[in-house]
Amino acid sequence: ALVSTQSTGKEKEFNAEEDMKTVQRLQGQIDFQNNKMKALRRNIDDGEAQIAVMQNKLRKAIGDVEEAEERAAMLETQLVRGGSGGGSRVTKITTRRVAIDVKKDEM
16 A cells, blocks of 8 residues: 555656646746737837828828919919910910829838
């Protein structure tokens, strides 16, 4: 009975050591995955910041184009009105809308 008790105790001790090794291995994997997730979160945050900057640049560019179109329309009106009196030649200026094509790699 003593031999049986000793072998059961050794078996339990061996199993406990194996369990500890398994826990340590799993904890290492958890730590690795947590670090990987933190790095991915940083990448996402950086990407979102870059998107915000690009959106602001795009809004500014659109505003600049709209202002330029308004100025061109006013100049066209002035030229057409100013040139029609006194028999002088009428200069016709046409304005065109500028399409903004935003490409990812350009910003």
